[in-house]
Amino acid sequence: MEVEAGAHGDMAAKSKFSLPVDSEHKAESIRLFSFANPHMRTFHLSWISFFTCFVSTFAAAPLVPIIRDNLNLAKADIGNAGVASVSGSIFSRLAMGAVCDLLGPRYGCAFLVMLSAPTVFCMSLIDDAAGYITVRFLIGFSLATFVSCQYWMSTMFNSKIIGTVNGLAAGWGNMGGGATQLIMPLVFHAIQKCGSTPFVAWRIAYFVPGMMHIVMGILVLTMGQDLPDGNLRSLQKKGNVNKDKFSKVLWGAVTNYRTWVFVLLYGYCMGVELTTDNVIAEYYYDHFHLDLRTAGTIAACFGMANIVARPAGGILSDFGARYFGMRARLWNIWILQTAGGAFCLWLGSATELPASVTAMVLFSICAQAACGAIFGVAPFVSRRSLGIISGMTGAGGNVGAGLTQLLFFTSSSYSTGKGLQYMGIMIMCCTLPVALVHFPQWGSMFFPAKSGATEEEYYAAEWSEEEKSQGLHLAGQKFAVNSRSERGSRHNAVLADAATPPNNTPQHV
């Protein structure tokens, strides 16, 4: 991996980085087991901070069998707390973008992680249902580290690999929801062994995520830097001064129907993943009469699958696109997410433990791969409004989480198992709209591309004639040319220029 030719004569500066960098000193490759300053150190600080926030947000889930007795919770209280834990971040994620613009991602991350540490410690002090719901809501705000994580990566890594980098960081961060199901019962058990009674032990156990917050916050502040060159002031001068009008960007995102389809879809892959993180340990404890640690271990396998499943979804998406273009990406999403729904239905219906665990693992792999696959398509929906569309899609995940918990796991009129079955059915139904996503230049699941439609037209259509006359659309046109690979391999070979006959590639799935 050599430094690109045409470097602007600052070879001396570039040699001080351990990874090859571009003209902005953003890394062009990633070396996972390195902690070298600044790129890889940022990668690790960033994903571990996000991981920590997932650990603290879902730390209550494996301990619910103890907490519900200590605080005298009813099923509705537990369900509402679960909804609350994912709702806070809908708003905090939106605000975090602005915070990163103002203070930089390093302070954005550190502020959030260290200011949410007191909320985690508060969990040890509550003694009723209202307190429980409130504190879980407040801790949930910390999930906005997703935004600081992705933002920070984009200042450190070149756009050629930013997809892979962000996918890895997001997947490994989401893994915290699984790790916490292992960590918390183990810590609880260890504290019990030291002589504490259950109602005291779970409160002491909550100090572990709280301390993780403080440690990560201090590490980010002392070891992190905003830019490869470490200079925050220049970031505030040149970067993220959005030359584009926010209202236009928002309008572009909101009026594109594909945005809403992906908001819905993400709600039923990421959303159900968050919901399952909240309910699955309690389900195994109650339904199969397992002890806390065994239930937690099984529940952990759900979230830990993220380590490979989410990146795998993106890899499958890229692989399919190489041969069949965008249509393969869309089919990939539909297959993975529908299969996930089917496995969720099986999970809720299974009466024997081995079948149930098998269903759960397959469900987790499919749902998480679907998350990765969706973000494999999201960058192509719009160039102008990419940030807002990504943000809205992410928010859709949390809305889906809150909604499914409210619908299926809060009411006493049906059991958790029945709730899982209904959720599986709803996943399968809510994945159908992906068939509606149609790109004129690439086609959709069932229809081929319109003859004569081009990528340039599609991306230029985001700008008005007046804006085009000022040349504002030109940056997007470069992307349009690169995105021609979404037509699939047969057409990349055949195409000489943009105006070509429609593709007749048979889709066999």
Added chain:
Amino acid sequence: MARHGLVTALLLVVLAAGCGAPAGAAAYLSKLPVALDVTASPKPGQVLHGGEDVFTVTWSLNATQPAGADAAYKSVKVSLCYAPVSQKEREWRKTNDDLKKDKTCQFKVAQQPYAAGSQGKVEYRVALDIPTATYYVRAYALDASGTQVAYGQTKLADAFEVVSITGVTTSIKVAAGVFSAFSVVSLAFFFFIENRKKNN
């Protein structure tokens, strides 16, 4: 690979959990004779505090039982059971006729050998892990294999209340306060130090 090891470990855990369940004869509450008279010292509606209050449970064979009915009774297990008001909207405390699946009586008060012809008695301090709820007392007569063969319980109308410990000890309060303050203060410290450095 780590993932392969994880899957293997998971399968072992699942099999162990599945095989670990003790094999005993199924007992159904509706089929058991109400052969024991059970009384508990708390008055109806009395509030007991976890870790502090003590109450007494006594049991004896019901006078209407035929002679020799208690030949199979080897031990008596006394439990605290949730009253229906505490089971509402809490499916993890649901009553099931199959005693293997029943979740009504989750807390053991005592288990003693059965002494025929005499009254059994136990004094019990409310444990620290009994949750806040309304309870009555049930005593099962167990045979040699540990299966329930008869039972008796206090009247539901005489149910009493337990208020659990909160679990919030003083040291937890202090530690939470100290760590929270440390977090906020160190953040402010770093922020101001760096701002001063930037402006100098």
